[in-house]
Amino acid sequence: MLAKVFERCRRYNLKMNPKKCTFGISAGKFLGFVVHQRGINVDTSKTQMIAASPPPSSPKELKSLLGKLSYFRRFIPGLAACSKICTPLLKKRAKF
Numbered sequence: 001m002l003a004k005v006f007e008r009c010r011r012y013n014l015k016m017n018p019k020k021c022t023f024g025i026s027a028g029k030f031l032g033f034v035v036h037q038r039g040i041n042v043d044t045s046k047t048q049m050i051a052a053s054p055p056p057s058s059p060k061e062l063k064s065l066l067g068k069l070s071y072f073r074r075f076i077p078g079l080a081a082c083s084k085i086c087t088p089l090l091k092k093r094a095k096f
Helices: 002-011 044-052 059-071 079-090
Strands: 027-030 033-036 039-042
Touching: 039 044, 044 059, 059 079
Parallel strands: none
Antiparallel strands: 027 033, 033 039
């Protein structure tokens, strides 16, 4: 499998940065996720960071929180329904 990857990189003249490459590992962190042989999970440090953050106190903070949660939406069942409750607070002149 790895030989195919290298062959394709050579064929399409793609370069790899050795400082950013890791081979022979069973799991690794990538863009806020833990990627392993069994699939993809959310990096627990990211979920702890979101859980430890204080509740939003302004529309800007709420928008930021909804964006963070949306990034992990495939792992949060019912997120759309919960977000729907919050979105009216993002409108102009909405009382927060």
